[in-house]
Structures are given as structure tokens and as C-alpha cells.
Amino acid sequence: MPDSFFASTKNRKRKRSVSTTEGARGAKKILRKGKSSSQDTKLANASTRRGVRKATDEELNSDRTDSEGGGIDDIDLRADVQPETSGDEDEQETPAEKRLRLAKLYLDSVKDGLAEGEFDAAEIDRELISERLRQDVLEHSGKVHLFVADLYDFTSTSPLRCRGHRFSVTSAVASDDAQFLYTSGKEGTINKWSLQSGRKIAAFYKQRVSKGKEKALPQNIQGHTDEILALAVSSDGRYLASGSKDRRVGVWDVEKDEWVKGFGGHKDSVSSVAFRKGTQQLYTGSFDRTIKLFDLSAMGYVETLFGHQDTILCLDALRGETAVTAGARDRTIRFWKIADESQLVFRGGGRSAIRELLEGGAFDGHEDEEHVNGVEVDGPKSSKGKEKMKESKYAEGSIECVAMIDETTFVSGGDTGSICLWNTQKKKPVYTQTLCHGFHEVQSSTEGLVRTPRWITAVASLHYSDMFVSGSWDGNVRFWKLDQKLRSFSLVGSIPAPGVVNSLQLLVLPKGALDGASWREREHQPTTKSPVQPALLVVGLGQEHRLGRWLSVKGEGVMNATTVHIIYPRTQTTPKP
Incomplete structure (x- = not known):
């Protein structure tokens, strides 16, 4: 063998060693960044292979000579591979730089497509996510930030009427995405409705048990055995909670339309239920004067809170670890700090x-x-x-209902017909509006005309806003507007509601929700862009009060039904020709 052959072999080995070392160093450099994911391991392996391939290429190139006739050293043993053409290739480009360059090329192509009039769904999704995050930040502040009462038109529109209960509707709630409506009646049935079609799509019926065994209900009963008094839907729309006279709290998986679990523990009727916003924590209030906390993520009981001296008629909660309750004839409203297991007592009367x-x-x-x-x-x-x-x-003999406006402000209604505005910084009401729903007049043979105020049977607020609603049995649901400093409120509108208003819910209609609903065909159509979305009002009506038969209303138009109203912004509505 000639000396030149051995010299060429030594050079090839040395170059291979150097190039392989460079590839290994590149791989180690990637791994030294502190990342331990499988993707980084792949990058390290690719860098090692690149170093070996580079050594092989250099070895084959060094074997070539310029001598005529050639020989084995003149043969190119590499496969004929077409290089990738994704922009300007660079031999020194790292994988991270290549990914960045490819991403820029993709964005440029998307922009070119938009220039040609294509629809970018990803951009729409980013806008929706951005708006939702901004809303969540404002809600986490825990203060009123939506001053929208002046922007709505409270003229009556054609509502959706859901009639599926034999007796009075005791509770009616819509999911946050405005896709489904859940109603309960005194006969012990829960109905599930589609708000797109306005039709009933599922029903959960009362379970029958033998007489005398109601006090010892077996655990395998898949449902309630008595009247259902309250409903609540979790923020994610997965779970529906129900409170009943059978002293149990029911949990339903509404995606599968099936019973999940029944929680015992209360010694009397469960009159109110509420989810903590954005979580699966459930608060329940009962006639046994206690509040219980359940965690549905683990399907377990957490704790019990004591304090009220009379039955709890209403309960409400927002995003914070707090809740407010109305204590009926103990004439107190209690603001509960769940984490501290403490309470603030506000006395009415x-x-x-x-x-x-x-x-x-x-x-x-x-x-x-x-x-x-x-x-x-x-x-x-x-x-x-x-x-x-x-x-x-x-x-004032009883405080009937309460609703939170923000984390420190709430309103209550009682049997004097007055609505009180409260703040956690003051023990007395900040403001009181009397005779909110007028007088109930009865002709007596001995006393003549007896006038008593209609008591407030339900209140609800558009959370973190300056607007709330109240109901009685005067035939109207009334809208109230808070002033800028949250020191008073005034009447701004009303809509018809024949019967006893047993339940109220007010929420902002998500963008695009119910646009294709069949029952909105005759509604006002949007013509101009408005700074606020339409609001959804859900009203549960009955001929009797949800908790008893001492109050009965009969007459033309009075029915056991749920009505759903869309409250449009003033600048967004115009009659359809």
C-alpha cells in the first residue's frame, strides 16, 4: 500500500473523531439546558446522528481525487436525497431556530390567506379566550365592574314558555352557556329543556317508596322521594344539584342524564343549594338551620356551619369562599367566611x-x-x-330571599315588601326601598278593605353589575338599578310574570348563544354593534308559593310554568319588518 493511502486513512479517522465529538457536544449542550422531556432527548439523538453523518460525508469527500480514470474513491456512495425546501436552509441552523422559522412561514401564509378573504377560526378563538380571561380577572377582583342597567331595553318581548309540571314550579336555572334549562316542580319532577329548540329533552321523576319508610331511605334509591325545592348548575355545566323535602341533596350528571349520588346529613328539608362560581364546591341550606359544604370533585362531605336560629330559606354564593343566607323569622342575614368558619350577622326588622x-x-x-x-x-x-x-x-316578620351582587354587596327581600341593600362594612342596611311590589288588598266583612304589602318572594342579580331583579305575585318582575357608589337603587323597568314568582335567574347571554333558536324567530334582530351582550332572565312561576299553600293566585294567564326572556341592549334592537 502507498504511504498516501495510510495518510488518507489517518486523516479520515481524525476528522471522524472531531466531527463525532462536535455532534456529542451539541447533544450535551441541548441536554444541559435543564429540560428532561422526550422532545429534548430526540433533539439530542438527532444532533448525535448529525455529527456521525457529517463525519461520514467528510470521509467520503476526502477519498475523492482529481486523477483521470478515477477509482473506487471517485464513487459517490451517498443516496440521492432531495433536501427539504422550507425557506432558506442554513447548515448551522439549530432545531429551535428551524421551528421558529417554520412558524413564521406559517403565520405569513395565514396572513396571505386572510388577505384573500379566508376565515380564520383560530383568530376568533383567540379573541374569545382573551375576552373570557379579561372577564375572569374582573370577577376575581370581587367588585361591581359592569354598569349596564342603562343600556338595556326592558320592554316586553315574546318569551319562551316551558310548561311541563302539574304543580307550581319551585326552581328554574339555566346553564352558564345558555344551552340547557332545568326546572323542578312540587310534584317532585325535574325537567331538562333545550334552549335552542324550547323542547323538553329529559326528565327525572320522583321515586316511590313504601309509606312509613321515608325516614330511613335506602342508599340505592336513584332520585328524590318528595318535593324538590331548589336547583343549581355547576359553572362547567356538568353537575346539577337539587334540594328536596326528603332531606337529601341530589347530584345529577346532566351530560349522561343520570343520578350520581345523594348526600344525607340534613335533618329537615333542603330549601336552597348554590355552587361556588368556577368550582365544584356546593353549599346547601336547610330548615334544620345549618349550612353544609360538599366537594363534588371528590363526591364527599366537607363541613357543617351553624348559626341561624330559624329555617334557612335562601342561599347565594359567588367566586370567593363566602356565602350569604336568609334566616326567615330570626330576621337575620348571615355572611359566611367559609375558610375561617366565621360569620357576620346583619339584622333586619x-x-x-x-x-x-x-x-x-x-x-x-x-x-x-x-x-x-x-x-x-x-x-x-x-x-x-x-x-x-x-x-x-x-x-317585618321574615326575611325571605337574598342575592349577592359582588363579594361584599348583597340585597334581601322580606314580608314587608321592602328590598334592602347591604354592605359587609355596615351592620344596618345601606338603603331600603319600601313597598316594591305594592299592596295586596282583601275585602273583609268586619274590617273593610285590608291592605298588606306583597312580600318579596325572589331576588336575583346580574353578578358583578349594577342590575338586579325582584319578584312577588303582583304580575310583574321588576328591574332595579344601583347607583355608581352602590349607596341606593331605583326602578328602571318591568316585564309581565303572571303568578307567584318562586325563582329568578339573571345572566349575560354568551356571544352567539341562541342565535339559531327557533323561538327567537319573531324576536328583535340585532342591527348594530352594542357594548354589552343581551341578558337572559329565567322566571319560575306557579299558582302557589314554593314552600306552602298559604298563598294561592288564580286568574287569567296564571300558570305553572317557566318563562325565559331575552333582554336586549337598547342600541341593538329594532323591530323585525
Whole structure:
């Protein structure tokens, strides 16, 4: 063998060693970045293979000579591989740089497509996600940030009527995405409705048990055995919670339309249920004067809270670890700090001599001239003002309902017909509006015309906004607007609601939701862009109050049904020709 052959072989070995070392160093450099994912391992292996391939290429190139006739060293042993043409190739380009270059090329092609009028669904999704994140940030602040009451038109529109219960509707709630509606009745049935078609798509019926065995219900009963008093839907729309007179809390998987679990523990009827917004934590209130907390992510019981001296009639919760409850005839509203297991007590009603003595205060036997038995009296201190005080002197015996506006502000309604605005920084109501739904008049043979205020049977708020609604049995649901400083509120509109309003829900209609609903064909059509989305109002109606038969309303148009109204922005509605 000639000496040149050995020299060429040594050079090839040395170059192969150097090139392989460079490939290994590149692989180690990728791994030294602290990443341990399988993708990085692939990059390291690819870098090693690239170094070996480069050594092989250099070896084959070094074997070539310029001598005529050639020989084995002149043969190119490499396969004829077509190089990738994805932009400007660079031999020194790293995998990360290549991915970045390819991504830029893809974005450029997307922009070119948009210039030609193509539809970019990804961009629409990014806008929706951005809007949702912005809304979540504002809600996490826990304060009112939507001042929208002046932007809505409260004129009556053709509502969706859902009639599927033999007796009064006790509760009605829509999912946050406005796709489904759930209603419950005194006969013990839960109906599931499609808000797109307005039709019933599923039903969960009352289970029959033998008489005398209601107090010891077997665990395998797949449903409730008595009247259902309250419903709540989780924020993700997966679970429906129900409270019943059978003292159980029911959990339903509404995606599969089946019973999941029944929680016991309450010693009396479960009158109210509410989910903590954005979670699967469930709060329940009962006639046994306790609140219980359940975690549906683990399908387990968490704790029990005590404090009320009478039955709990209503409960509401938002995003924070707090809740508010109305305690009926103990005339208190309690603001619960769940994490601290503590409570703030807000007392309604008028001044009491016994209460003054128990709390160590002086009582002179005279009522406050500005507040008489929990009713705020406006006007100057004159003879007319005194007459007005006497006329408006109604003793508040029960607080019936409560609704949270933000994390520190809430409203309540009672049997005096008054609505009170509360703040956690003040023990007394910030503002009280009297006789919100007028008088109920009864002709007596001995007393003549007896006038009593219609009590507030339900309240609900558009969360984190300046708008809330109230219901009674005067035939209307009324809309109220809070002032900018959250110190008072005023009436801004009403819509018809024949019967006893047993349930109210108010929520913002998601963008694009119900656009194709068949029952909206005769509704007002959007013509111009509005700064707010339409709102959805769900009203549960009945001929009787949801908790008893002491109140019965009959007449033309009164029905056991649920009505769904779309409240349009003023600048977005125009009658369809």
C-alpha cells in the first residue's frame, strides 16, 4: 500500500473523531439546558446522528481525487436525497431556530390567506379566550365592574314558555352557556329543556317508596322521594344539584342524564343549594338551620356551619369562599367566611325593647323616626310625614330571599315588601326601598278593605353589575338599578310574570348563544354593534308559593310554568319588518 493511502486513512479517522465529538457536544449542550422531556432527548439523538453523518460525508469527500480514470474513491456512495425546501436552509441552523422559522412561514401564509378573504377560526378563538380571561380577572377582583342597567331595553318581548309540571314550579336555572334549562316542580319532577329548540329533552321523576319508610331511605334509591325545592348548575355545566323535602341533596350528571349520588346529613328539608362560581364546591341550606359544604370533585362531605336560629330559606354564593343566607323569622342575614368558619350577622326588622336590653343598650320606647320596623320613611318630619310613618308601619316578620351582587354587596327581600341593600362594612342596611311590589288588598266583612304589602318572594342579580331583579305575585318582575357608589337603587323597568314568582335567574347571554333558536324567530334582530351582550332572565312561576299553600293566585294567564326572556341592549334592537 502507498504511504498516501495510510495518510488518507489517518486523516479520515481524525476528522471522524472531531466531527463525532462536535455532534456529542451539541447533544450535551441541548441536554444541559435543564429540560428532561422526550422532545429534548430526540433533539439530542438527532444532533448525535448529525455529527456521525457529517463525519461520514467528510470521509467520503476526502477519498475523492482529481486523477483521470478515477477509482473506487471517485464513487459517490451517498443516496440521492432531495433536501427539504422550507425557506432558506442554513447548515448551522439549530432545531429551535428551524421551528421558529417554520412558524413564521406559517403565520405569513395565514396572513396571505386572510388577505384573500379566508376565515380564520383560530383568530376568533383567540379573541374569545382573551375576552373570557379579561372577564375572569374582573370577577376575581370581587367588585361591581359592569354598569349596564342603562343600556338595556326592558320592554316586553315574546318569551319562551316551558310548561311541563302539574304543580307550581319551585326552581328554574339555566346553564352558564345558555344551552340547557332545568326546572323542578312540587310534584317532585325535574325537567331538562333545550334552549335552542324550547323542547323538553329529559326528565327525572320522583321515586316511590313504601309509606312509613321515608325516614330511613335506602342508599340505592336513584332520585328524590318528595318535593324538590331548589336547583343549581355547576359553572362547567356538568353537575346539577337539587334540594328536596326528603332531606337529601341530589347530584345529577346532566351530560349522561343520570343520578350520581345523594348526600344525607340534613335533618329537615333542603330549601336552597348554590355552587361556588368556577368550582365544584356546593353549599346547601336547610330548615334544620345549618349550612353544609360538599366537594363534588371528590363526591364527599366537607363541613357543617351553624348559626341561624330559624329555617334557612335562601342561599347565594359567588367566586370567593363566602356565602350569604336568609334566616326567615330570626330576621337575620348571615355572611359566611367559609375558610375561617366565621360569620357576620346583619339584622333586619325594627328595634326591639328586648333586643336593646340584651345587647346592653338603652331603650326609650320610641321608634326611630327614619326607620319604622325596618321600613325606611322618606320625607320631612312634618304631620304628613308622621301620617306616612303610620301608614307604612309594617312589622317585618321574615326575611325571605337574598342575592349577592359582588363579594361584599348583597340585597334581601322580606314580608314587608321592602328590598334592602347591604354592605359587609355596615351592620344596618345601606338603603331600603319600601313597598316594591305594592299592596295586596282583601275585602273583609268586619274590617273593610285590608291592605298588606306583597312580600318579596325572589331576588336575583346580574353578578358583578349594577342590575338586579325582584319578584312577588303582583304580575310583574321588576328591574332595579344601583347607583355608581352602590349607596341606593331605583326602578328602571318591568316585564309581565303572571303568578307567584318562586325563582329568578339573571345572566349575560354568551356571544352567539341562541342565535339559531327557533323561538327567537319573531324576536328583535340585532342591527348594530352594542357594548354589552343581551341578558337572559329565567322566571319560575306557579299558582302557589314554593314552600306552602298559604298563598294561592288564580286568574287569567296564571300558570305553572317557566318563562325565559331575552333582554336586549337598547342600541341593538329594532323591530323585525
